[in-house]
Amino acid sequence: MKTKKYLLVSLFLVLLFGSLVLPQRIEAVHMSEGMEIFSEQAELADVELTTVIGNVIKWVLGFLGLIATIIIIVGGFMWMTSGGDEEKINKAKKLMINGLIGLAIVLVAYIISNFVIDALTTEILVE
Numbered sequence: 586m587k588t589k590k591y592l593l594v595s596l597f598l599v600l601l602f603g604s605l606v607l608p609q610r611i612e613a614v615h616m617s618e619g620m621e622i623f624s625e626q627a628e629l630a631d632v633e634l635t636t637v638i639g640n641v642i643k644w645v646l647g648f649l650g651l652i653a654t655i656i657i658i659v660g661g662f663m664w665m666t667s668g669g670d671e672e673k674i675n676k677a678k679k680l681m682i683n684g685l686i687g688l689a690i691v692l693v694a695y696i697i698s699n700f701v702i703d704a705l706t707t708e709i710l711v712e
Contacts, residue, residue, distance in 0.1 A: 639702035646698065650691045656684035 660681035667673035 635702055635705045642698045646691055646695045653684050653687035653691055657681050
């Protein structure tokens with residue numbers, strides 16, 4: 586039973602992280618056209634560093650929030666399938682509490698980082 590569970594979790598994680606790594610779109614272009622497209626897309630002077638950092642932080646915190654939400658759902662599922670066993674119920678409660686604490690930490694980190702990034706971008710724009 587445990588090996589089946591670990592196999593399913595491993596498969597899910599491989600598919601999740603594999604979909605993040607694989608390219609989403611591949612275009613076949615002529616070499617000269619490809620260089621023109623690359624030179625147009627490579628202009629990073631239009632994007633501010635604080636915007637890029639803010640987007641990365643928001644993406645990471647969003648992913649961590651998703652993980653915390655999944656932990657809470659797993660705890661609820663464990664509680665519902667415990668069959669009245671006090672040990673399983675206590676384990677599920679601890680898991681749900683830890684998920685809520687993690688979600689609160691992610692939310693506070695998001696609020697703080699959003700405030701700091703906004704303060705930095707408005708400071709840059711004012712000067």
